[in-house]
Amino acid sequence: MSRVSAHPAARRAFHVIIVTIVALSAIAFRTVRPVEAQATAATHDVRFADQIAAFLDADKKAPPPQQAILFIGSSIFRQWTNVEEQMAPLPVFNRAFGGSRTWEVLHYMDQIVLPYHPRIIVYYTGSNDVNAGEPAAAITGRIKEFIARVHTALPGTRVYFVAINKSPDKRARWDVVEAANAEMKAMAATTPYVKFIDMNPAIFDSKGEPRMDLYREDGLHFYPPAYVEFTKIVKPVLTAAWREMSH
Numbered sequence: 132m133s134r135v136s137a138h139p140a141a142r143r144a145f146h147v148i149i150v151t152i153v154a155l156s157a158i159a160f161r162t163v164r165p166v167e168a169q170a171t172a173a174t175h176d177v178r179f180a181d182q183i184a185a186f187l188d189a190d191k192k193a194p195p196p197q198q199a200i201l202f203i204g205s206s207i208f209r210q211w212t213n214v215e216e217q218m219a220p221l222p223v224f225n226r227a228f229g230g231s232r233t234w235e236v237l238h239y240m241d242q243i244v245l246p247y248h249p250r251i252i253v254y255y256t257g258s259n260d261v262n263a264g265e266p267a268a269a270i271t272g273r274i275k276e277f278i279a280r281v282h283t284a285l286p287g288t289r290v291y292f293v294a295i296n297k298s299p300d301k302r303a304r305w306d307v308v309e310a311a312n313a314e315m316k317a318m319a320a321t322t323p324y325v326k327f328i329d330m331n332p333a334i335f336d337s338k339g340e341p342r343m344d345l346y347r348e349d350g351l352h353f354y355p356p357a358y359v360e361f362t363k364i365v366k367p368v369l370t371a372a373w374r375e376m377s378h
Contacts, residue, residue: 175232175234175235177234177235177238178229178231178235179228179229179231179235179239182228182229183228183239183242183243186226186228186242186243187242187243195224195226195247196222196224196247197247197248198248198249198250199222199223199224199247199249199250199251200218200221200222200223200224200249200250200251200252200253200369200373201223201224201225201226201244201247201249201251201252201253202214202223202224202225202226202227202253202255203225203226203227203236203240203243203244203252203253203254203255204227204231204236204254204255204256204293205227205228205229205230205231205232205236205255205256205257205258205259206227206229206230206231206259206352207227207255207258207296207352207353208225208227208253208255209225209227209228209229210352210353211225211227211358211361213355213358214358217358217359217362217366218362218365218366218369221366221369221370221373223369224247226243226244226247227255228243230259231256231259232256232259232260232263232265233256233257233260233270233273233274233277234273236254236256236277237273237276237277237280240277240280240281244281245280245281245284245285248285248288249285249288250287250288250289250373250376251288251289251290251291251369251372251373251376252281252288252289252290252291253291253293253328253365253369254274254277254290254291254292254293255293255295256274256277256295257270257274257295257308257311258295258296258298258301258351260273261295261301261304261307261308261311262300262301262304265307266307267307267310267311267314268314270307270311271311271314271315274292274311274315275318277290278290278292278318278322278325282324286324288324289324289325289326289372289376290324290325290326291326291327291328291368291369291372292315292319292325292326292327292328293328293329293330293365294312294315294316294327294328294329294330294331295308295311295312296308296330296331296334296351297309297331297334297335297341298334298341298346298350298351299341299343299346299350299351300349300350300351301351312329315327316329326368326372328364328365328368329364330360330361330364330365332364333357333360333361333363333364334346334353334357334360344356345357345360
């Protein structure tokens with residue numbers, strides 16, 4: 132018989148030590164994600180506070196629908212100004228902002244993502260991270276953090292990640308775009324609440340070259356006809372998902 136089991140006082144002291152270790156471990160586990168989120172904000176500049184304030188003000192005046200379909204992300208979605216009309220009758224609303232990057236969406240998601248309790252999130256991000264010189268692993272790491280936080284807060288919600296566009300402005304970094312998209316496509320293949328939508332086929336011609344007629348002068352943003360093409364890809368996917376989740 133050991134000394135711990137032989138002496139009551141020793142057993143009590145041993146028990147206190149174990150309970151303390153378990154409690155401290157639990158506290159540490161609960162604080163990992165907030166610390167990671169703070170580190171992301173601390174190591175990158177976070178912009179667009181005025182746009183977020185405008186969203187929140189609009190929400191007070193005319194609250195968007197709960198349990199609906201949220202489009203979130205960067206300017207590719209922000210400039211999809213008639214997405215609600217093109218996705219009708221699906222209950223869609225748009226909270227994409229600025230030329231946001233993955234860390235900025237993470238920073239603001241407690242204000243303009245989670246409070247809406249969306250059933251489906253359509254998420255386009257990463258283009259601006261690529262242009263900022265970020266490697267694929269860092270980009271997908273933050274995308275996965277967004278998905279993890281959504282799943283923790285809203286376990287019944289699906290996230291439809293829209294592949295990063297292989298736009299002409301980032302031709303020199305198409306390898307980064309392809310690596311990030313491949314990683315997210317692989318995640319979607321093994322994660323029930325994550326789906327992958329690729330709009331890139333709509334913006335390339337039969338010779339595998341970008342359709343420059345769809346692009347604005349910057350080689351990144353699109354003219355309205357591009358969004359007609361995107362609707363052809365995205366709307367059938369969301370319609371089927373909404374029908375399935377409504378039964």
